[in-house]
Amino acid sequence: MRATALAVALALLVAAPLQAAQPTRIDQPSLDRAAALRTQALADPTAWQVLESLTTEVGPRMAGSEADARAVEWARAKFKALGYDRVWTEPVTFPKWERRSEAARVLGAHAQPLRVTALGGSPAGTVEGEVVRFADLAALQAAPDGSLAGKIAFVDYPMQARADGSDYRNGGGIRWAGPSLAVHKGAIGFLMRSAGTDTSRAAHTGGTRFEEGLKPIPAAALSTIDAAQLARLAALGPTRVQLALDCGWDGQYTSQNVIGEITGSKRPQEIVLIGGHLDSWDLGTGAIDDGAGIAITMATGALLKPLKPARSIRVVAFANEEQGLWGGRAYMQKHAGDVGKHIIAVESDFGADHIYGFDSSARDLQPAALAQIQQVLAPLGISWMPGKGEPESDIGPLTERGMAWAWLGHDGTRYFDLHHNAEDTLDKINPQSLAQNTAAYAVFTWLAAQADGDFGSAPKPPSAGK
Known part of the structure; x- marks a missing residue:
């Protein structure tokens, strides 16, 4: 049974530490806009169109292959076509396996x-x-x-x-x-x-x-x-x-993390980071892993651009996740000094079935703001599930250096029927579930961008062996 917004707020507040940080709050106009955005996103075709384009025009895109290079150019062009304010690439070098x-x-x-x-x-x-x-x-x-x-x-x-x-x-x-x-x-x-x-x-x-x-x-x-x-x-x-x-x-191959950004209208130097990985294995066309994540997050940025979010929205199409988180690690190495500017991150890398759960590393630090976000997510069938989530693949390296994260948990019951095999193709994606995913990402990203306060991102030294 879905918890009421009041119950969620109380649960989050009970979990708060005795010496809480300065409370982060989200104003009512932003919450009202999020509710309208949720409805808009459920009917918006952008994510499906992006996913269809990627899986049809590029198809399988194993890291280091000829299709890897085409995927990079596809992503660069797609960000521009969707109206992102800034589009750039950052190199990622790794051993090439064929x-x-x-x-x-x-x-x-x-x-x-x-x-x-x-x-x-x-x-x-x-x-x-x-x-x-x-x-x-x-x-x-x-x-x-x-x-x-x-x-x-x-x-x-x-x-x-x-x-x-x-x-x-x-x-x-x-x-x-x-x-x-x-x-x-x-x-x-x-x-x-x-x-x-x-x-x-x-x-x-x-x-x-x-x-x-x-x-x-x-x-x-x-x-x-x-x-x-x-x-x-x-x-x-x-x-x-x-x-x-x-x-x-x-030998070695150099691919690219492809990055699109919507410039923040009030705090452009502060970033809400979202994304997925652009590469796939070579047997299918990489629809669930991770074309869906690319489509959901690219569509989220496009939906938020007309709303002029306060913070910058950065969408990263990470290179070569499949063979060792190469893109995520390269992003961390380049941006570790800017951990504090990355207010919070969320990644989509577990298919596109229904999102059912929400969690965040800020669960104890900012319970009131997370309760506000959960209130808008709840009509999508998403429950507050503290302690159940974790940062997904590519954002992991930077969360280890102190970046705050959120988790929007997909139902993975079917995921490993298709994972890394020839059946990972566009027809396995349910358009309604993809739209629900996009709505969840759009709501979360918008509210994180509008929040007055932070979610706990702060630099940490690298762990031993990192």
């Missing part, structure tokens, strides 16, 4: 093909060996060192669908840590059930890295159906598989 071909097949009496996709960061190579199945990463970790000599490790963990996407810690964790662990055990190759919640033959890719000093081995993900098939074959007796990957690193 996929060329991939195949796998069962050998012997039960010979048959398997649907696989190379993990980003895998080396090229063709290996043949007996498959050893493990139920999860812990089971692989428990195997004696050297016990997989000449064999292929197969981690068969079925990821669970959850609204908050929390089981990705397990599924995605296997993808990142599994290949190195397999090397430690002596394996010549690594296979995993895709980190996905679908039942299909669309394998899910995603990044992996090998520990320093290890010799990398070919590493790939099986579609969920093919993983189940391989598990049944392995249960019948020793099963040999051939895995053939043509992929690998190819």
